[in-house]
Amino acid sequence: MPSFNLLSPIEDALAGAGDLGRALIGRERVRLAVTGLSRAGKTVFLTSLVANLLAAGRGARTLPALEAAAGGRLRAARIVPAEVQATPRFDASAHLRALAADPPRWPERTEDLSTLEIALELDPRSMLGQARALFAGPRQVTLELLDYPGEWLLDLPMLDQSYGDWSRATLARLRRGRRAEAAGAFLAFVDALPATAPAEEALARQGFALYRDALRSCRDKLGFRFLQPGRALNPGPRGEAPLLWFFPLPHAETGDLAALLARRHEAYLDDQRATFFDPFFRRFHRQAVLVDALGALHAGEEAFDDTAEALAAVAASLRGGLGLFDLLTGQGVRRVGFAATKADHVPSRTRDALLGLLGDLVGRDPAGPLDAATSVHAIAAIRCTEDDVAVLEGRPVAAVRGLRLDTGRVARVYPGEVPMRRPEPGYWDHPFFEMPVFQPPRLDGDGASGIPHLGLDALLAALIGDLL
Template sequence: MLTWLQSGLRNTAHDASARTDALLHETTLRLAVTGLSRAGKTVFVTSLITNLLALGRGFDTLPRLHQRLAGQAAGSGAPSRLRSVRLVPPGSSETPLFDHACNLATLTAVEPNWPPRTDDLTETAIELVLDREGTFWKHLGPERLRLEILDYPGEWLLDLPMLNQSFQAWSRETLARLREAPRSLACAAFLEQLPTVEPGARVEHERLRRLHGLYRDGLHACQNEYGLRLLQPGRFLCPGPRADAPFMWFFPLDEVPDHPLRGTTAALLEERFEAYKADMRARFFETHFARFDRQILLVDVLGALHSGRDAFLDTEQALALIAGCLTYKQDWGSLWSRQSAIERVAFVATKADHVPHNHRTNLCHLLRDLVEGAREPVGKQPVSFHTAASVLSTTDTTIEVDGIARDVVRGTPLGSGTAKLFDPGIVPAGRPPKDFWSRRRFVLPVFEPPRMEAGGLKGIPHLGTDEVLTTILSDKL
């Protein structure tokens, strides 16, 4: 009994000491990274971690961050306040670990390639040990900045409006969009079968599941063939865990009665719709989203621009929904017991290495125009706009066409083995005029990653990642 008591007292003292140490010396920030399909979340997080670790080894992989940590005298070779950087070993979290080692190995292989996309929430933590600023604070010793980085699909944010909708309202709104081109083309098989479904008829389980499959396939076609982004539910595209659970087997229905009878098709689909919303609240919005401190939102603006007017306008509408839930501390009433803790948001136009240097300012202005035109002002909350390439895969060059110099980029298209010139054309500084869409469109190439040292010990060449990180963390550095 005495031994047990002594052990308990030692554990209590140890816990109290650890809490005091964390209070005095440690700051924890939950940094969320998201983006719609093909925006490059996995590569961004891999590059960010790799370059932070390399910075801790003394390589100047993140110049803006190094300058911030060295103070005003950075240009004269002032020492950085950064002492070390390390990946924090995983604890007992239920959230899957972001596989940095595997993703980095893919990028730095003899034949480098892009790591596979993720369709679930993942997390990792990285710790920066910093010398304190100020004579008084230096006596306390170094401080630790712990970044808990969470990577999650941006498609899940598009489910946020659904949480306040009834199945009837969601079905009406969704089908109205679905019956307009190009969605009507992508979802033709589903729309053809939908009139055969009787809302008040008894449930035919296998038939309803086939209809769900047609609806889900239609959403994938909207995304892959037409570049559309405003697609609900988001987990039909990026399912995460329990992808084949029965509550996922629903679809929008015509003429949903106000109070469908139990045992009917409408009642079952409504029940699954409500169960899906409850699962999203419990597994993501309440447990993760409400606890984010900082948010980086990656946007493939170039991809939307080159996919045509329909895809561009659809991306704008999707951004309107996402920007609204990221840039407000909302009172969600019965949906959440607390407000969002998001303090800073950085919007980033990715794949900036696909355009030459003098077009990147326009790309940033275009992103700002899309986001600010899609939402109301956010008051004092810091919101920033950037362009970035997580892995720099091109070089800028100039060619002459009919005696006129044109800025282009040079890169190696994936699988070709041969470097080629790429002219992205004009990047507008705001919403394109109508005549812009009548011009020739082309597919945005996927360039091979550059050859890098195995293991990425000296970092990954990038464009603008250091500016994004320094801006989002500036008040904590």
């Protein structure tokens, strides 16, 4: 059962008071967390966000929708120098150097929490703000960016599950379709265990190793994303600890082994609350969730359905994440932006369909008065194609043109049709979608003039425009 931390309400109240105090003197702080289902392009997204915000602060029109939402008040932007933070720093400079190389390279993935702060200097919004600026100086909003592994996001739906409920749901997924083959060794192991299996350490370690191998096969070979617990795939800098050594059991309520695994399951969730969800997640004001919906289409029906199931679970958890006390203290996620990435891999006429598909997957239930507001977007954090026309079976079709990463040569690609909503079964009967990998555009210098993108400004306007 979920545990309750008595300190959380007190800490929330103190954090809310601190936020209010900073706002009164024109020194607001906005915490924007960025995550995504694995391989959705978080590092690329953050690199582009940083470069384009800095360029906008120098007067370049790199983010017109955000500029409009801010009323043209942005005057400067700078990276806040590091001080004594314990959390690793997002290395935007290294990622920009990769994009400026010859040939340009996509930035390396990050595997841990990382943060970066950008100070935005803005003109006052009101007469009161102008008067305050005479004494306190220009209004400044510090945008605190936090990047965390997408695997950890999938632990969010686990927080309200008992070990027995989690075991039943996880095994039901593993026994479906292609997962059953990928998890064959693990399923054979747990199905052979008696209901009264003893709490032997060697048995628990063997089961966890087989379960982790099954998760890795589902991710790396099949393209699946709904894989829990997240730290089994990405343990973070602390490495593997005994509280990770649990796995689902068919008989989750009986026997000494089940009791041991249930204790570890509970300890894992308590640790995630204490080390991530309470100190970090509850402090987010806004959340961006990146989804490679096109990659899921390319991976086939089962991978797509798995992504849809993961996204629906995450969306439900995020949308219902606020309570009355959160509203009073100003803590908790208030806005969530879901973004289908790599929108430049399809021609412009298809992007509305991509937007509709993501909206269908996330769900369009109206937010209640205590729920976080959600929006959906189709973006390319770094645009690496242009629209073009190809010929398919003697007729012209909308296509995209770019440099293929594997050959370095210009290629004109007709990716296929993107459905407006979750595809019908007949959609999967024939080859339907090509997902090429394009080379990023080479940046001039250090990216001081910004990075070409699609829709990044609209996403940022939806997430933080009201605070600027």
